[in-house]
Amino acid sequence: MPTYRELLAQVKAHIDEIDSSRAHELLASDEPPALVDVRERDEWDEGHIPGAVHIPRGYLESRAESALPDRERPVIVYCASGARSAFGAKALEELGYGTVSSLAGGFTDWKRNGLPTQLPVALEPSKRKRYSRHLLIPEVGEAGQLKLLGSRILLVGAGGLGSPASLYLAAAGVGRLGIVDADVVDETNLQRQIAHSTQSLGEPKVDSARRTLEALNPDVEVKTYRERLTSENIDRILGEGWDVIVDGADNFPTRYLVNDASIWHGVPVVHGSIFRFEGQVTVFKPGEGPCYRCLFPQPPPPELAPSCAEGGVLGVLPGIIGSLQANEALKLVLGIGEPLVGRLLLFDALEASFTEVALRRDPACPVCGESPTITEYVDYVEFCQGTAAHA
Amino acid sequence: MTVVRIPPTLRAETGGERQVEAEGETVRDLLDDLVDRFPALRHQILAGDSLAPFVNVYVEGEDVRTLDGLETPVANGATVILLPAMAGGR
Numbered sequence: 001m002p003t004y005r006e007l008l009a010q011v012k013a014h015i016d017e018i019d020s021s022r023a024h025e026l027l028a029s030d031e032p033p034a035l036v037d038v039r040e041r042d043e044w045d046e047g048h049i050p051g052a053v054h055i056p057r058g059y060l061e062s063r064a065e066s067a068l069p070d071r072e073r074p075v076i077v078y079c080a081s082g083a084r085s086a087f088g089a090k091a092l093e094e095l096g097y098g099t100v101s102s103l104a105g106g107f108t109d110w111k112r113n114g115l116p117t118q119l120p121v122a123l124e125p126s127k128r129k130r131y132s133r134h135l136l137i138p139e140v141g142e143a144g145q146l147k148l149l150g151s152r153i154l155l156v157g158a159g160g161l162g163s164p165a166s167l168y169l170a171a172a173g174v175g176r177l178g179i180v181d182a183d184v185v186d187e188t189n190l191q192r193q194i195a196h197s198t199q200s201l202g203e204p205k206v207d208s209a210r211r212t213l214e215a216l217n218p219d220v221e222v223k224t225y226r227e228r229l230t231s232e233n234i235d236r237i238l239g240e241g242w243d244v245i246v247d248g249a250d251n252f253p254t255r256y257l258v259n260d261a262s263i264w265h266g267v268p269v270v271h272g273s274i275f276r277f278e279g280q281v282t283v284f285k286p287g288e289g290p291c292y293r294c295l296f297p298q299p300p301p302p303e304l305a306p307s308c309a310e311g312g313v314l315g316v317l318p319g320i321i322g323s324l325q326a327n328e329a330l331k332l333v334l335g336i337g338e339p340l341v342g343r344l345l346l347f348d349a350l351e352a353s354f355t356e357v358a359l360r361r362d363p364a365c366p367v368c369g370e371s372p373t374i375t376e377y378v379d380y381v382e383f384c385q386g387t388a389a390h391a
Numbered sequence: 392m393t394v395v396r397i398p399p400t401l402r403a404e405t406g407g408e409r410q411v412e413a414e415g416e417t418v419r420d421l422l423d424d425l426v427d428r429f430p431a432l433r434h435q436i437l438a439g440d441s442l443a444p445f446v447n448v449y450v451e452g453e454d455v456r457t458l459d460g461l462e463t464p465v466a467n468g469a470t471v472i473l474l475p476a477m478a479g480g481r
Contacts, residue, residue, distance in 0.1 A: 249478065250478060250479050251478050252476065252478045254478075255476075255478050273477045273478060273479055274479050275399045275400055275477055275479050276399045277399065278398070278399045280477060295447065295476075296444070296445050296446075296447070296476040297444045297445075298444050298445060299445060299476060299478075300443070300445040300475065300476060304434060304435060304443075304445075311479065313479065344474075346472075346474075355452075355472070356452060357449045357452045357453070357454070357472060357474070358449075358452055358453050358454065358457075359454065360454060360457045362456075
């Protein structure tokens, strides 16, 4: 039976070791290796090498595949002194990583040589607990949660789509939520607008929604705009700085204002709409995919707009579509997955079916095309006043 | 015969039908057949001789404007979707 020292010596004889200055050179190169810190959490919290991924030694085998998906990319493993990382390097080799080395002397030697270190921006314990189910997902993790907490999402409409979208975004810890809505809560809203309640009847929707969201998650700052979006106020509201717009408006003039403004402000829009049993979701990302006007260059004339009297919507439908919008918004903020850019998802609640159609950029688009003909906001005539606002 | 999916906002024009059958080897023939039988649809999908700017037609998931427009061929059994702009969010 070997002693620990003998075992360590055997492992070190088998793996590659790299010294701090060579590691520093490689990390600064054009194709830097992946860098894994296998120390414990409290050691990581006191400082680490910039760019490192933290996987405590005990989790290295189980988390390596998701944290280090490319087995061909060289990996440098480090710990405090070079012992745990030697065992870690051996484990990664056994998992099929082609080029693995252990940092000789570990973080201690790195610091002694005056090489750069950084303190992690860490979640405080209460947030660590609240968002634990996010932290457990490698694609989100602590870095992703910090992104969410630093993100700003503007919701246009606090109705059927805005209610579920805002609830999930608040629960997820989006740091700042803006809500634009001029309406007050009425009884016909409560069949589906779950951010409001019987107690909030008669209250401005933005205030009712703010109370609900703050009760759900006090980490979220809710900024309210009790006004209808117009060509007069949209630059002021968008100018406050938003990472994503969630469009849950209920009328064409607002849809077109949001679209044009999003192009000019360079903010992606998560678009959703609903009617009876059917809904649609897509992402309009300026510069990368089509915009609403590529899809529909102009709104239908008022006389051909869908009749308001025939409106109505199954209560749960906005819950489904609004949740899909929240999903897209979170993906955009986190920079993960395949957002619905250039894809329109159609949902039919009666069939319980999804259909996808392709959306393409129109080079002749009047707003985002090669020679734009629309360069200032257009205030379209409002059709379907009254009933439409709650359709 | 081709099955054309009618969006919820245009079902009043098709007597409530969610999908209807139509005949035609191109999108133009197909839509002509459709508006012959459901005349109220004409102004909802066509502007004179072309597609109205507030409606899209998809053949097998692709916008016909990015194919050959109204001359896009429609294979037997293809899925055709009419998609007008829809604004509701409340």
